[in-house]
Amino acid sequence: MTHVLVTGGAGFIGCNFVRHLVRETDVRVTVLDKLTYASSEASLADLPADRVRLVVGDIVDEGLVDGLVATADVVVHFAAESHNDNSLTGPRIFVQTNIVGTFTLLEAVRRHDVRFHHVSTDEVYGDLELDDPDRFTEHTAYNPSSPYSASKAASDHLVRAWVRSFKVRATISNCSNNYGPWQHVEKFIPRQITELIEGRAPRVYGAGANVRDWIHADDHSSAVWRIITAGRIGETYLIGADGEQSNLEVVRHLNVLFDRDPDDFVQVADRAGHDLRYAINSTRLRSELGWRPRHENFHDGLARTVTWYREHEDWWRPVKAATEATYAQKGH
Numbered sequence: 001m002t003h004v005l006v007t008g009g010a011g012f013i014g015c016n017f018v019r020h021l022v023r024e025t026d027v028r029v030t031v032l033d034k035l036t037y038a039s040s041e042a043s044l045a046d047l048p049a050d051r052v053r054l055v056v057g058d059i060v061d062e063g064l065v066d067g068l069v070a071t072a073d074v075v076v077h078f079a080a081e082s083h084n085d086n087s088l089t090g091p092r093i094f095v096q097t098n099i100v101g102t103f104t105l106l107e108a109v110r111r112h113d114v115r116f117h118h119v120s121t122d123e124v125y126g127d128l129e130l131d132d133p134d135r136f137t138e139h140t141a142y143n144p145s146s147p148y149s150a151s152k153a154a155s156d157h158l159v160r161a162w163v164r165s166f167k168v169r170a171t172i173s174n175c176s177n178n179y180g181p182w183q184h185v186e187k188f189i190p191r192q193i194t195e196l197i198e199g200r201a202p203r204v205y206g207a208g209a210n211v212r213d214w215i216h217a218d219d220h221s222s223a224v225w226r227i228i229t230a231g232r233i234g235e236t237y238l239i240g241a242d243g244e245q246s247n248l249e250v251v252r253h254l255n256v257l258f259d260r261d262p263d264d265f266v267q268v269a270d271r272a273g274h275d276l277r278y279a280i281n282s283t284r285l286r287s288e289l290g291w292r293p294r295h296e297n298f299h300d301g302l303a304r305t306v307t308w309y310r311e312h313e314d315w316w317r318p319v320k321a322a323t324e325a326t327y328a329q330k331g332h
């Protein structure tokens with residue numbers, strides 16, 4: 001049985017990926033996770049102990065990383081500081097985890113000649129105009145806007161350099177905005193859903209015209225596993241499900257799902273440097289590797305996500321008040 005080391009497996013996308021592996025494959029998984037504020041051990045608690053093991057630790061810890069990588073057949077690297085707003089108030093940890101952490105992993109996979117997959121974001125390409133007919137492709141120039149996206153861009157460049165200079169067996173994926181179960185309530189969709197469950201109006205940054213290209217976390221997981229099993233070493237694959245929606249469209253639809261006036265939302269302070277639009281052209285992944293998303297209808301996926309948050313109040317409620325208190329300090 002293949003042994004997969006998943007960094008950041010106690011976070012949102014990482015835990016959905018681990019669940020995907022348990023469901024769809026017979027691999028054994030070791031999760032390496034620092035258990036930051038963004039993580040939750042509960043996200044993995046119901047998984048079988050003979051398939052999934054959690055090691056609590058930091059990806060910048062060279063000795064720990066070396067020992068774990070030495071026993072793995074493949075490393076799938078999700079661990080990161082992931083929230084743009086936090087990167088504006090405290091960028092240092094983004095440099096440390098996203099850049100130094102990726103460097104530490106790359107050196108370990110180089111030493112032990114272990115296959116590596118790097119999970120990245122479409123934000124490395126900057127943003128698009130609302131009416132730009134072109135979407136991001138694997139050839140789009142890097143142009144990150146925030147400390148978060150700059151740190152992810154830097155980590156992508158390290159991976160590319162380690163492939164070229166040291167022949168590390170790595171692939172990279174850059175995915176669009178994920179939604180689905182187990183996402184921290186600081187992020188846009190779970191924040192609005194949990195505000196609505198608590199009887200408060202959704203909170204939109206600025207005018208709400210910003211567009212994000214939504215993909216269900218399950219589809220991100222299936223794409224990453226397809227790239228690991230069938231992708232070409234050294235290649236980058238963009239992952240997206242043609243899910244472009246403005247923030248206003250999302251908020252209006254959520255209001256409808258809660259039987260409210262679609263236009264009953266609060267406009268709050270905008271994000272500094274707020275990217276206007278992301279949009280992914282995933283032709284390479286679809287034509288070369290035959291991947292297709294399963295959750296093609298965003299509104300259906302959103303409705304299922306609302307149901308999930310209604311049914312998992314015990315999971316998100318302990319961190320909700322503190323998250324809102326932090327937002328209040330920032331005027332969001």
Ligand code: NAD
Nearest residue numbers: 008010011012013034035036038039058059079080082178
């Ligand atoms: P998340 O914040 O929910 O989870 C990140 C996980 O990494 C947490 O469990 C955290 O404890 C862990 N972690 C953080 N620092 C660590 C460290 N130093 N050592 C070990 N573990 C550490 O993030 P997410 O939304 O699940 O994103 C996962 C990955 O996917 C990230 O690399 C992110 O850049 C990328 N990505 C996210 C999205 C999105 O929409 N959320 C889209 C594209 C790409």
Ligand code: TDX
Nearest residue numbers: 082083084121123177186187188191203204205210247
């Ligand atoms: O309360 C809110 N109101 C609001 O209008 C919040 C929290 C966000 N927003 C807006 C900002 C963005 O335009 O919603 C959009 C989405 O915001 P986030 O959930 O913070 O995501 P984003 O900044 O787009 O980044 C996400 O997708 C790419 C992830 O957090 C990144 O990790 C990933 O790389």
